[in-house]
Amino acid sequence: MTDITVPTLGESVTEATVGQWLKSAGDSVEKDEVIVELETDKVSVEVPAPEAGVLSEIIAEEGATVEIGALLAKLSEGGAEGSAPAAKEEAPKSDDAPAASDASGETVEVTVPAMGESVAEGTLSSWMKQPGDAVSKDETLVEIETDKVAVEVPSPIDGVLTEIVVSEGETVEIGTLIARISAGDGAAATPTPTPAPAASAPAPTSSSSAPSGDAPVSPAVRRIASENNIDPSKIPGTGKDGRATKGDALAYLEKKPMEKTASAPAPSATPRATGPREERVKMTRLRQTIARRLKEAQDTAAMLTTFNDVDMTNIMSMRKEYKDNFEKRHGVKLGFMSFFVKAVVNALQEVPAVNAEIDGTDIIYKNFYDIGVAVGTEKGLVVPVVRDCDALSLAGIEGAISDLGKKARDGQLSMQDLQGGTFTISNGGVYGSMMSTPILNPPQSGVLGMHRIEQRPVAINGEVVIRPMMYLALSYDHRIVDGKEAVTFLVRVKEALENPERMLLGV
Structure with a gap:
């Protein structure tokens, strides 16, 4: 049994708020996989699993205030490997999909990796490989754009890309399944076609569409609210018991009407029609962030x-x-x-x-x-x-x-x-x-x-x-x-x- 504790959070930071558990009790986790996010008055900190295993018990619930060294959860060893057969049984069994038990090796899932402090999601920009293509370990499969940097997702093994789960242009969160790879050389004689965008992992629904009200306010939300002169109780919360998270606060800022620029023309409710010599291209996340930060x-x-x-x-x-x-x-x-x-x-x-x-x-x-x-x-x-x-x-x-x-x-x-x-x-x-x-x-x-x-x-x-x-x-x-x-x-x-x-x- 391994204890997962609050790590050192930086100079002068002595406590944090448990923001969001990315894993639930009983889930298998891999070594260095992010399992919980802590919020301080300065940054959000992702806490990874120190080793592979099963998250056996969560000690500190979401919204709890914890000090440096406090016990967050317990991790039992050896569970991650034991869960692999179950994952294989759940693999698609259609005629178009490769069998997980193929002699060439097991099917490995490719998920969205942690992309840095405070980055919770990104846009799947472009696939470098297509179903049926052979891939080498550490070869780039896909590029994901965040509001700060572009992240390249490498192949975890040598094999064949058998299935693309998320299409280009879709928004994905950390941990979202985006593709499957069959290990070995002849793993995918008949690759699974790229699915419709609806096949991508759905975004989590808000646990409360109402403002956070009297729910506890985390240090990060309090700081963002103070810097931007907004009432934290007006921020709609998606956390436990309607608590506003740092992501909620940042999203609220983007949607908040700009009173200072009331003279500016209001954005159209629906996109205008393009002319015969016009082309409409969606702004990248990087370009959106540049525009927002410069205006701020x-x-x-x-x-x-x-x-x-x-x-x-x-x-x-x-x-x-x-x-x-x-x-x-x-x-x-x-x-x-x-x-x-x-x-x-x-x-x-x-x-x-x-x-x-x-x-x-x-x-x-x-x-x-x-x-x-x-x-x-x-x-x-x-x-x-x-x-x-x-x-x-x-x-x-x-x-x-x-x-x-x-x-x-x-x-x-x-x-x-x-x-x-x-x-x-x-x-x-x-x-x-x-x-x-x-x-x-x-x-x-x-x-x-x-x-x-x-x-x-x-x-x-x-x-x-x-x-x-x-x-x-x-x-x-x-x-x-x-x-x-x-x-x-x-x-x-x-x-x-x-x-x-x-x-x-x-x-």
């Missing part, structure tokens, strides 16, 4: 932009002189972005408000410098984060940016790659932008926009000369950053870039 930033922050320009002569000369030796020594190309990251870190150290965030009525100052670098991909804009930039060399920064950019373009970014940035840099200059006003990436308080370098006449020592100039734009949250601080920050960035030797020498 405009609605919640007192956003203002200040501008300056920078003479790129010295950086361009330094880069031209040393780029070949730099690449030979470090294995990465010397670009402009590493200089900008270093300049930003220097400015953030002098003006800490730009590196802070608002949490309710408090300001959280961050004494670390994790810089988000906006990357444009075919699916939309993502902002992977380069960690501890104050401790990295130019080569370390260039290498990290190169690796993250490749992962972004290949759709390989993880949740960890996208979370926790303290400041963002967006380079519109690569697309030819001369000037723009970038939008904040909440909860950050500042974002720096880079633009194209162009030859312009400037006055130096009483003479007009032609210099490579770039406009810089700092958008900031005026609730926390004063105008003087914003201008000072941008001036420090300009000074560091125009005198890179002083910046790198720390003088």
Whole structure:
């Protein structure tokens, strides 16, 4: 018998609320399979099974408040293997379906994996394999899009894809059965046809369509309600006894009418008809999230932009002189972005408000410098984060940016790659932008926009000369950053870039 307890939940977090049990007593579980979700006032934490077995007893019910180390459930060993024959007996026995007892091996079910903190569902984007195709272990079968990243689901075994249970475009939750694979080489001489969308696992129905009322409010729901000035009792709850979960709160925010934008045209109740030269394409989850977060930033922050320009002569000369030796020594190309990251870190150290965030009525100052670098991909804009930039060399920064950019373009970014940035840099200059006003990436308080370098006449020592100039734009949250601080920050960035030797020498 194995005890499942509340894990360490992060610095300063001492308790949590049991949000949702994904397994019931008597269910078989696999090692590392998520069995329960805990909600804190900061994050949602998924608790996996430490080993394969049967969930024999649930100690802490949904809605209960538990402390670190508290007993959640008990897991008995050896049950998972014993349940396998029963699963085989329930396999389809139609003439079109392969027999589970085929000599080539057993049928293995493919389910939606855990996709990261607070991600409960996704949209099945595209199948890379079709029924009847041979697959290798760890070969990608299907891609699932969430509101944060695209997740590739690999094959757990070598075999043949015998059945696709969920069609493209369907919404799936963690643990939903999406396909079946027969182990071995000749497992599926006659694959099962792809079913109609109705065959996908139904979404769980709400246990209560009414608001959560007097039901206990979890810390996560309380925080979301406080940050968005909403009454938590008005959030319809789907949890036990009508309790609102974190997912309920986020869904309520998306559906909540925007009083601040009452002048905006109301969305049509039914989609309008498309014309003969129009095409209607459903927005991806990533694009929907980008749209929602950018609009939230405009609605919640007192956003203002200040501008300056920078003479790129010295950086361009330094880069031209040393780029070949730099690449030979470090294995990465010397670009402009590493200089900008270093300049930003220097400015953030002098003006800490730009590196802070608002949490309710408090300001959280961050004494670390994790810089988000906006990357444009075919699916939309993502902002992977380069960690501890104050401790990295130019080569370390260039290498990290190169690796993250490749992962972004290949759709390989993880949740960890996208979370926790303290400041963002967006380079519109690569697309030819001369000037723009970038939008904040909440909860950050500042974002720096880079633009194209162009030859312009400037006055130096009483003479007009032609210099490579770039406009810089700092958008900031005026609730926390004063105008003087914003201008000072941008001036420090300009000074560091125009005198890179002083910046790198720390003088």
